[in-house]
Amino acid sequence: MIEAHGLTKRYGEKVAVDDITFTVHPGKVTGFLGPNGAGKSTTMRLIMGLDRPTHGAVTVNGHPYEKLTSPLTEVGALLEAKAVHTGRSARNHLRALAATHGIGDKRVNEVIEMTGLQQVAKKRVGGFSLGMGQRLGIAAALLGDPKTLILDEPVNGLDPEGVLWVRNLVKYLAGEGRTIFLSSHLMSEMALTADHLIVIGKGRIITDGPVDQVIAQATSTAVRVRSPQAARLAEILAGPGVLVDSPEPELLELHGVEAPAVGEAAAREGLVLHELTPVRGSLEEAYMSLTSESVEFHSAALPHAATSDPEVTR
């Protein structure tokens, strides 16, 4: 369990995290989303006691991190930036960390095996690829068999097999009743992994809720209809609050009306339907609409780029 109350961090003039309050509950995977520079990594460093908050406080399993007498068994963390001496081998890095808690070499070997590092464990970390570095970071996080796991972009640089492994691992650990706090920029991956989402932008919490709820709030469901009599159908359905779009002949995209109503209307008029599909928004769409206001580093606009809809940004 991670609890933040009025957490604020200022670096000189710049406010990185602005008075945020949230709770990460045990037993589920909580995703932490936000654009670059939104304050995700800062928040994680504050949780880990690496940065001192300007105001507010954050506790892990009920205690401020710096008061933990056995931090590695309470919290395992993979933070964004590399945190390994490049001149040391992976195994010796893990041995040195384990030694601080009196954790034996048996557990070190176990996490090396678990993360698939056996063949490179004796090599110096300086020569590691991004993916190998990530595996080592995850191995270090798992050393103390921690109750809470904090992973900043864990799948960054991992091969598909590694991505799948991380997904299964965090779900498994959450199933055991542990607290999992995970950030990622891969929305499809997050949609598959997380149960709960906290979205942050410009240092403030934009939304905090179960994944389905976040998607439902931030996107509008549409109904896709294919019919040889599409034009007629559009006429019948037209009304206040209903938005009809026809991206191609014989195909309609309807907003503001539910699929059953479309089907019933078609039946009354005896119209033929070839397809009637409710279209749910994706997490990616939800994320784009939620964060469009707070993206700090804009990419150059492309035609048809996601448009902002201020109405749903809260």
Next chain:
Amino acid sequence: MTTTPTAPSPAPAQTALAGHPHVTFARLVRSEQIKFWTVRSTVWVLGITAVVIVGLMALFAAVATNHADQIQDRAHLSVLALDPGVTFAQLAVAVLGVLTITGEYSTGMIRSSLSAAPRRTPVLWSKLLVLFVTILVVAAVAVVVALAVEWPILHARGFEMNLSDPQSQRVIVGSVLYLATIAALAYAFGALLRNSAAGLATVLGLLLVFENLFSIPWKPLSYIHPFLPSTAGGKIRMLDSQIAEQNASMHGPDFTAWQGYGVLVAWVALLLGLAIWRLKKRDA
């Protein structure tokens, strides 16, 4: 990286961690020991330190005994010959002292270290302890070997090796202590500056250039000179006659060997105090 990792297991094995894992100071020392010996630079620097002490001792003894007629203090030649080696070796241990701590900052390792020991200051102390004791042991062994190598050289030319004399004993012990304390000074600079280049430039600049500038004959400088770390601390490895000569060249207090060493220790304490303050207050 061309090696393919083996398939990771889907879930962690269910072996409970033995005992009750938590942080103790002894465990932090053990961790720092592992860290200290598992980077290559440690072995290199300690090797260089030992070789320089022994090698320059032998060289100096051989050269000096060849010019026996010019030596005034024949009784103390055996320990005088330690000076060049220790003077050189102090640079090596200073580099090691700086890198021991700045290496953690430059690689980001410090975040792992402080995550495992979030009270922070014990990390600094345990690292210092490992550094200090290791250099003490390595320097002591090197000095003993150097004396053993020197003995036949002196003996062959009719010089006595007088190790029962308290002054000689103080120079021998002082040389070892001086090296370990200079490493601690360098470590304290590194901990305060948190940057390898800045730390090395400061410490080597201090030892090689800065303190020498104070020997130019300008009165205000010569009042400050006795208080500088290696000028004061270096007295511990000098003969009484050399200390008297040095004191005569400077104004201000005339420190004895142990008082001078105390000044060096005070510098280390001051810099460590500042480093701890920074470690406690600031972001890692």
